[in-house]
Amino acid sequence: DRERRRESLPAALLNASGGQGKTSLAHQFVEGEFLEGYDPTVENTYSKIVTLGKDEFHLHLVDTAGQDEYSILPYSFIIGVHGYVLVYSVTSLHSFQVIESLYQKLHEGHGKTRLPVVLVGNKADLSPYREVQADEGKKLAESWGATFMESSARENQLTQGIFTKVIQEIARVENSYGQERRCQLM
C-alpha cells in the first residue's frame, strides 16, 4: 500500500486572442459555472485541488492573455511550466492555425522535448458554426503525441475532464510524480 501523493502542479492555459473560451473553461473548472460575457484576459491565476484516486494535486493554472501568430512567447510561459492546455474554438479555423504555431514555439522553447499537452477544441456546443472537424484536432494532437478533447465551457463534466487529463498527461510524459517535484501547467 503506497503513500498518498501530494503535489503542486503549475500549468498554463493558452489560446489565440479573441475569445476561444480559455477563461470560461478555467472558471467552469474552479467555480462550477459558465461565464456569458467576454472580457479579454490580461492574466489570471486559478488554483484547485484535484484528487485522482489516492493522490492529491494542487493545480495552479495561469490563464494567459490570448496570443496571435506574431506574438513572442514570454519566457514565463516556458520556465517552470510542466503542462499546457491549448485551446482553440471549433468555430474558428484561424484559432486552430494559431494553436499550431503556438505549439511550435512552446516545443522549441522547451528544447523540443516531449510536452504534456491537452489540445482542446472548445465551443463544441455551437455545431452549426463549426469550421474545424474533430478529426483535424485529433490528427494534430496525434502528431504531437498529445491528448485531444472537444469541450464546451457550458458543460461542467467535460471541463473537469480537461484538467484531469492534463495531470495524467504530465504523469504519462514524465512517468513518475515524485514526492518533491513541482510541476507547472499553463
Ligand SMILES: Nc1nc2c(ncn2[C@@H]2O[C@H](COP(=O)(O)OP(=O)(O)OP(=O)(O)O)[C@@H](O)[C@H]2O)c(=O)[nH]1
Ligand atoms: N457557446 C459557447 N460559448 C463559449 C464557450 N466558451 C466560451 N464561450 C464564450 O466565448 C466568449 C469568450 O470566452 P473567454 O473564456 O473569455 O475567452 P478567452 O479564450 O479567455 O479569451 P481571451 O481573454 O481573449 O484570451 C465569452 O462570451 C464566453 O461566454 C463554449 O464552450 N460555448
